[in-house]
Amino acid sequence: MSRPLGAPGHMGVDYEERVDFQRLRSYRIDRARKALAGSECGAFLLFDFYNIRYTTQTWIGGALGDKMTRYALLTRDGSGPTLWDFGSAARHHKLYAPWLDPADCRAGMLGMRGAIAPSAGLMESAVREIKEMLTDAGLRSAPIGVDIVEPAFLFEMQRQGLEVVDCQQLMLDARLIKSADEIMLLNQAAAMVDGVYQDIVEALKPGIRENEIVAMANKRLYEMGSDQVEAINAVSGERCNPHPHNFSDRIIRPGDQAFFDIIHSFNGYRTCYYRTLGVGRATAPQRDAYRKAREWMDAAIATVRPGVGTDEIAAVWPQATEFGFENEMAAFGLQFGHGLGLGLHERPIISRLNSMTAPVELQTGMVFALETYCPASDGFSAARIEEEVVVTDEGPRILTLFPAEDLVVANPY
Numbered sequence: 001m002s003r004p005l006g007a008p009g010h011m012g013v014d015y016e017e018r019v020d021f022q023r024l025r026s027y028r029i030d031r032a033r034k035a036l037a038g039s040e041c042g043a044f045l046l047f048d049f050y051n052i053r054y055t056t057q058t059w060i061g062g063a064l065g066d067k068m069t070r071y072a073l074l075t076r077d078g079s080g081p082t083l084w085d086f087g088s089a090a091r092h093h094k095l096y097a098p099w100l101d102p103a104d105c106r107a108g109m110l111g112m113r114g115a116i117a118p119s120a121g122l123m124e125s126a127v128r129e130i131k132e133m134l135t136d137a138g139l140r141s142a143p144i145g146v147d148i149v150e151p152a153f154l155f156e157m158q159r160q161g162l163e164v165v166d167c168q169q170l171m172l173d174a175r176l177i178k179s180a181d182e183i184m185l186l187n188q189a190a191a192m193v194d195g196v197y198q199d200i201v202e203a204l205k206p207g208i209r210e211n212e213i214v215a216m217a218n219k220r221l222y223e224m225g226s227d228q229v230e231a232i233n234a235v236s237g238e239r240c241n242p243h244p245h246n247f248s249d250r251i252i253r254p255g256d257q258a259f260f261d262i263i264h265s266f267n268g269y270r271t272c273y274y275r276t277l278g279v280g281r282a283t284a285p286q287r288d289a290y291r292k293a294r295e296w297m298d299a300a301i302a303t304v305r306p307g308v309g310t311d312e313i314a315a316v317w318p319q320a321t322e323f324g325f326e327n328e329m330a331a332f333g334l335q336f337g338h339g340l341g342l343g344l345h346e347r348p349i350i351s352r353l354n355s356m357t358a359p360v361e362l363q364t365g366m367v368f369a370l371e372t373y374c375p376a377s378d379g380f381s382a383a384r385i386e387e388e389v390v391v392t393d394e395g396p397r398i399l400t401l402f403p404a405e406d407l408v409v410a411n412p413y
Helices: 021-037 049-056 087-096 122-136 151-159 168-174 180-203 210-224 284-303 310-314
Strands: 043-046 071-075 082-085 105-107 144-146 164-166 228-236 257-266 273-279 336-339 346-350 367-375 382-392 395-398 408-410
Touching (some): 021 043, 021 049, 021 071, 021 168, 043 049, 043 168, 049 168, 071 122, 151 164, 168 346, 180 210, 180 273, 180 367, 180 382, 180 408, 273 284, 284 310, 284 367, 284 382
Parallel strands (some): 082 105
Antiparallel strands (some): 043 071, 071 082, 228 257, 257 273, 273 382, 336 346, 367 382
16 A cells, blocks of 8 residues: 655655755756757747746745746756846855856846836847857757747847747646655645644634634744745635635624635645635535535546546536536636646646647646535535645545545534
8 A cells, every 4th residue: 555645844854765855956957958858949048937946946036036037048058057037146046056057147137027128228138148158059040949028028039030939838848747856845835734724724713804814824834834825815705606716804704604725835836725614504505515516526536547638537527507607718717627836837737628629648747736616506605625636656646635525614613
């Protein structure tokens, strides 16, 4: 019988094998290089900060990391990757990221999402530098792959004669299969949320507000070692249907059905982890909605194994019209699956909207979240369940362990 997947803690120790970060770095850069080698591109120019982390093994906070001013160049000649970063961050990498050549840690600035106008010349000089590097590497005539890019930077690349193609598809494919170290980090991230849900159950009483639950969960996650709490949904009472995908200052009341989604990362690896709870008591329509959402979840999990198509998973979920929506576009994200890793929404994306016409074959090492949603017959309550699944040779392994087989009623009367 297989042993449980490990979530051993936050530290490296001498008495157990835990995450081997050097092995993790080697795995990620090797997969990125293989993606580049199998493409038409001479180099990948990466702005997506998950791709940057995957290839350079560096990270700075989202406030700067998402301003489209960090970028990395991975070339077919095997050098680099070269990283352009906020000036002081680049200096920090030279001191603390020995897997990078210090010469490849460079200060860079392009414009902070347009706050510095392209007319300042920063983009022009950056493209010129990249062109020179490609020329020196003998790669100038090959296309350059870009994942995401500001229009002004794309136009400047084209003005200077670079042929630009999409490499986001290749990078997402590279990130698709998770190593044992990645799975352990994903499992540790989920274990932290297991504990937060225990705190939520104990606190979920009439009079507490949705935003207070969000504040408590943020505090606990950062105390437990989270490096980013991206979002927490807290949805209760009449706000449950339709699902608003946010939280409010609503006061939670006796008999509410409430669901929560906790999205955070540990060493970059993310969770997307819904649970639905009753407050004090639960009505028959609420329990019936939960039962259906659980049945849809269990049917999806039972389908998971290597070789299965994502269309086969989506097919066990109800059509949009069966739970009150006019079409699959309107219901997207309710009966839903999405890959998890450094990004929240990686491959595969599983839904009736896309999987029936463009299925993806499941492979060992994929990790994804499955989400179901069922509105209650009372017209305003709803159940939402999510489980994180690892595809193994033996079938699915579940990372999300807080009880969800039946509707949990917090602080019952």
